[in-house]
Amino acid sequence: MNTANKPTQPAITITRFGTLPDGRAAHLHTLANSRGATVSITNFGGIITSIIVPDREGRLDDITLGFDKLENYLAPHPYFGAIIGRYGNRIAAGKFTLDGKLHTLATNSESGGFPCALHGGHTGFDKVLWTPTPLLAPAAAGLRLHYLSKDGDEAYPGNLDTTVTYWFNDNNELRIEYLATTDKPTPVNLTNHAYFNLAGEGSGTILDHLLTLNASRFTPTDKGMIPTGQIAPVAGTPFDFTTPRAIGERVDAPHEQIIFGGGYDHNFVLDRAAPGLAKAAEVYEPKTGRVMEIFTEEPGLQFYCGNFFDGTLTGKSNRPYPRRTGFALETQHFPDSPNHPEFPSTILRPGARYQTATVHRFSAR
Numbered sequence: 001m002n003t004a005n006k007p008t009q010p011a012i013t014i015t016r017f018g019t020l021p022d023g024r025a026a027h028l029h030t031l032a033n034s035r036g037a038t039v040s041i042t043n044f045g046g047i048i049t050s051i052i053v054p055d056r057e058g059r060l061d062d063i064t065l066g067f068d069k070l071e072n073y074l075a076p077h078p079y080f081g082a083i084i085g086r087y088g089n090r091i092a093a094g095k096f097t098l099d100g101k102l103h104t105l106a107t108n109s110e111s112g113g114f115p116c117a118l119h120g121g122h123t124g125f126d127k128v129l130w131t132p133t134p135l136l137a138p139a140a141a142g143l144r145l146h147y148l149s150k151d152g153d154e155a156y157p158g159n160l161d162t163t164v165t166y167w168f169n170d171n172n173e174l175r176i177e178y179l180a181t182t183d184k185p186t187p188v189n190l191t192n193h194a195y196f197n198l199a200g201e202g203s204g205t206i207l208d209h210l211l212t213l214n215a216s217r218f219t220p221t222d223k224g225m226i227p228t229g230q231i232a233p234v235a236g237t238p239f240d241f242t243t244p245r246a247i248g249e250r251v252d253a254p255h256e257q258i259i260f261g262g263g264y265d266h267n268f269v270l271d272r273a274a275p276g277l278a279k280a281a282e283v284y285e286p287k288t289g290r291v292m293e294i295f296t297e298e299p300g301l302q303f304y305c306g307n308f309f310d311g312t313l314t315g316k317s318n319r320p321y322p323r324r325t326g327f328a329l330e331t332q333h334f335p336d337s338p339n340h341p342e343f344p345s346t347i348l349r350p351g352a353r354y355q356t357a358t359v360h361r362f363s364a365r
Helices: 070-074 256-261
Strands: 011-019 025-032 038-042 047-054 060-062 090-092 095-098 101-104 109-111 114-118 131-137 140-149 160-169 173-182 210-213 265-269 278-284 290-296 300-304 328-332 354-364
Touching: 011 070, 011 131, 011 140, 025 131, 025 140, 025 160, 038 160, 047 354, 090 095, 131 160, 210 300, 256 265, 278 328, 290 328
Parallel strands: none
Antiparallel strands: 011 025, 025 038, 038 047, 047 060, 090 114, 095 101, 109 114, 131 140, 140 160, 160 173, 173 354, 210 278, 265 300, 278 290, 290 354, 300 328
16 A cells, blocks of 8 residues: 555545536545545536545555546436435436426436436436535545525426535545425435445456345336335345345346346335434455445435446546446435335425435445
8 A cells, every 4th residue: 555645634635627518617626534545526416536445455446436537427427426316216207296286307217118207307416516615624524515406407396405515534434414405395315326346446347246235125116117116025035135145146137126127226125223324235345355334314225236337438447337347325215205105205395404414434354
């Protein structure tokens, strides 16, 4: 591990990342802890562009997929590292009824021949320029991002005032805090869409990663990847990760839900004893020994293993991303919740605060 430039305390470095088509500048904010690990975030889309952490030998490597140029993020990509909003995941047919009024959103995705509104629409939170504020604490560096989504933005009701704060501390923990308020009732489901390969970005498939999920149930979907409303046990199915299993062990099992998603692309219902931060997932990569633990206040977790990567995108390592070379674990409320009153509510009302946090802890063994 090279310690020549290792900071003695947390620090923030800000560099210009590129220029948007309208002439505004995007910047890259690199949060460094005193152990030499770093997380880089651009205020365009709140995108995490890199996470550099050590393996069991102390060697540093970048473990999140993405690009090193803004222009690549301006082109179509699978939401690498971005803040997702107003509504993470799918809303069936782009429609929901709230307080007796039908709202119709853009349908920007189609699975199995069924259109839906995905990840906030054509111009979701992943495609806007956030206002950044660098932060420093005794043992952490941070970045606060602010964005006002105006009433009618992507056809969602209400002015949604949103703040997302990233903290990276000396324990190699990345904490993401979400806060939002509104002046009209509106659905809100914020998350981050980082993709990981704990062996190193661009190093091959993630099929040998061992995954554990604190989830004894999941939400089955129809062919359009929209939840049916059922909450089903994972026991006896390829969705049982309650004990460590290799991602690739059953990823192509002849199971209806696996066939619908082309592999794993499903919401897991987290087992909770009480509100607050609780461990949701752990991933272990055996070659490097890297471990990622996820703690969240959210009720669900979307596990997606890069089924639709096809090698046409090339990442920071100048190596392409073929199928299943990265996985996402998105902490969230359940997909299509506005159309499922039996699910935990995603409706934020005036006078209330949407407030939630997720922590990614990186280590090695």
